[in-house]
Amino acid sequence: MIQTTFYTPVQDDLAEVDIIMRRQANDYHPDLQKALDIILSSGGKRIRAAITLLVGKMFDSEKDEIHLLASAIEMLHTATLVHDDLIDGSLLRRGNPTLNAQWSPGATVLTGDFLFARAARLAADTNSVRVMKIFAETLGIIVNGEISQLFSRRCMADRENYEKRIYSKTASLFETTCRSAAILGKTNEPQIEAMRKFGYNIGMAFQIVDDILDFRGEQLTLGKPVGSDLRQGLITLPAIYYLEKYSRDPNAEYLLSEGCLENEKQTVELIQAISQSDAIQLSHKEALSYTDKALMILNDQPSSEAQECLEEITHYIVDREF
Amino acid sequence: MIQTTFYTPVQDDLAEVDIIMRRQANDYHPDLQKALDIILSSGGKRIRAAITLLVGKMFDSEKDEIHLLASAIEMLHTATLVHDDLIDGSLLRRGNPTLNAQWSPGATVLTGDFLFARAARLAADTNSVRVMKIFAETLGIIVNGEISQLFSRRCMADRENYEKRIYSKTASLFETTCRSAAILGKTNEPQIEAMRKFGYNIGMAFQIVDDILDFRGEQLTLGKPVGSDLRQGLITLPAIYYLEKYSRDPNAEYLLSEGCLENEKQTVELIQAISQSDAIQLSHKEALSYTDKALMILNDQPSSEAQECLEEITHYIVDREF
Numbered sequence: 001m002i003q004t005t006f007y008t009p010v011q012d013d014l015a016e017v018d019i020i021m022r023r024q025a026n027d028y029h030p031d032l033q034k035a036l037d038i039i040l041s042s043g044g045k046r047i048r049a050a051i052t053l054l055v056g057k058m059f060d061s062e063k064d065e066i067h068l069l070a071s072a073i074e075m076l077h078t079a080t081l082v083h084d085d086l087i088d089g090s091l092l093r094r095g096n097p098t099l100n101a102q103w104s105p106g107a108t109v110l111t112g113d114f115l116f117a118r119a120a121r122l123a124a125d126t127n128s129v130r131v132m133k134i135f136a137e138t139l140g141i142i143v144n145g146e147i148s149q150l151f152s153r154r155c156m157a158d159r160e161n162y163e164k165r166i167y168s169k170t171a172s173l174f175e176t177t178c179r180s181a182a183i184l185g186k187t188n189e190p191q192i193e194a195m196r197k198f199g200y201n202i203g204m205a206f207q208i209v210d211d212i213l214d215f216r217g218e219q220l221t222l223g224k225p226v227g228s229d230l231r232q233g234l235i236t237l238p239a240i241y242y243l244e245k246y247s248r249d250p251n252a253e254y255l256l257s258e259g260c261l262e263n264e265k266q267t268v269e270l271i272q273a274i275s276q277s278d279a280i281q282l283s284h285k286e287a288l289s290y291t292d293k294a295l296m297i298l299n300d301q302p303s304s305e306a307q308e309c310l311e312e313i314t315h316y317i318v319d320r321e322f
Numbered sequence: 323m324i325q326t327t328f329y330t331p332v333q334d335d336l337a338e339v340d341i342i343m344r345r346q347a348n349d350y351h352p353d354l355q356k357a358l359d360i361i362l363s364s365g366g367k368r369i370r371a372a373i374t375l376l377v378g379k380m381f382d383s384e385k386d387e388i389h390l391l392a393s394a395i396e397m398l399h400t401a402t403l404v405h406d407d408l409i410d411g412s413l414l415r416r417g418n419p420t421l422n423a424q425w426s427p428g429a430t431v432l433t434g435d436f437l438f439a440r441a442a443r444l445a446a447d448t449n450s451v452r453v454m455k456i457f458a459e460t461l462g463i464i465v466n467g468e469i470s471q472l473f474s475r476r477c478m479a480d481r482e483n484y485e486k487r488i489y490s491k492t493a494s495l496f497e498t499t500c501r502s503a504a505i506l507g508k509t510n511e512p513q514i515e516a517m518r519k520f521g522y523n524i525g526m527a528f529q530i531v532d533d534i535l536d537f538r539g540e541q542l543t544l545g546k547p548v549g550s551d552l553r554q555g556l557i558t559l560p561a562i563y564y565l566e567k568y569s570r571d572p573n574a575e576y577l578l579s580e581g582c583l584e585n586e587k588q589t590v591e592l593i594q595a596i597s598q599s600d601a602i603q604l605s606h607k608e609a610l611s612y613t614d615k616a617l618m619i620l621n622d623q624p625s626s627e628a629q630e631c632l633e634e635i636t637h638y639i640v641d642r643e644f
Contacts, residue, residue: 087428121458136443
């Protein structure tokens, strides 16, 4: 977990969420318990859980219900990562071996399914039909995004497509996190809608910054090679800016005309060019435009410790490593 | 669908369920719509949907809610089949090519996930928190059963293990089908519990008969080779009975001492021996003991057209091809 002050007010709640998640494989096959332990110990920041808990605090929701929701959200997120890593053939996540690096594909598919099942059960345990519906809908959106990515042309430099993609992949769950936490609180429809938008905006910023870090990070920090998106034919915002602005760079030209890169040398050169260009700053500016909206929404809410922490998290999301 | 009289009272409802299921991929990626069409057109009998609708009729449940539940149950069942076929590498189901025979493993994993998501959404649309909880719990049980099977020793001739396995694999969903349909009806706890038990018993019988048919069917009818379970090292009830009774058959002896079969000749011989032995009748008798209990439960309910159809379905389940 991140050692920052904005986790402090929910430290005990996060510990409770961890307990709830770990007990989800009790009474099931011992290897599922083992898999769950491996996955939950692999160093996730639990930022979605922390946000759930803080929004819950803002709107004075019941402790038990909000703990269940935070667990459900993290569990759903974890389940999607398990299947993603399998499909991408990723062997490392956050520097740790992925489940599919250790288990057979069949066992990995089923473990992901099990985590979906337990996430759905946790969401149902909040006793809110509305939360359940949003939750199931969000899983559909995330999976639909993955499928679109799988079936879409590689190396597509398309801004609209990019926005849709990062919404499905990341912002939809942040949106659901904040919206559902507000639904469980003592609140009203305009506030629920405000929190949905808050979640959407921090989610969009979160993924843009992740995409920037993919060009800048060290392999050790990211747990994956630099420029891994471009290597997989995935054109993220920094690449979109670069291709728009430097279309006469021979490597950019090649990518745009051929729809792919020819060899490792070209790939490395283009990754380096993007990472050293102003495409990084332009992308970061776009992330900031999302977090600015998120901060404005927070400012309309009555001041509280939880609200201040959410402000700090918003700054953290956009300023990670900058 | 089966052309039998016991579907008649719910024919229109089944058509409605089909419409609901097919529209689940509207507004999603066109390939998901295509996958859903392939899957839904591949000739499933929709027996779980029919049972849901009939139990719904017995207890006078709301049409819209019971249609949603029936769709959710069929969708969940379909989702588990998609992942099962992928894991087993099955290329045919009901004589039709499976999704994984046509699509990449990644696309197949995600399509299964999408069906889970839509099933969960349909279950939530019943607006019953209790149904949602049972539904999510059942998915956990089914997946746990699959994982246990994947991790368990091959060729384990163990009756207790067999019962657990067929409960997870099949009876748990029949149980949930009948229980949830009763919950949505105008009914009381003892009746809900009676319907849960009814579902459990027909589910256990259903899987035993499936396991018998695996030894007797023609490849064309089953859409898979005869004795496919034993070929995969899965010891089902007919094999358990045979091994108990004819442990001095050299092939049985070999299997029991070595925990596997040595070659194709041995496998074919053993499959043939089991299929021609009284192990088939003994297994069928066991299936009948489950359906007898199911019929007793039905007899305690007030007489109605739906109740009579459920009786017929119970007979159909145990007498298929006998």
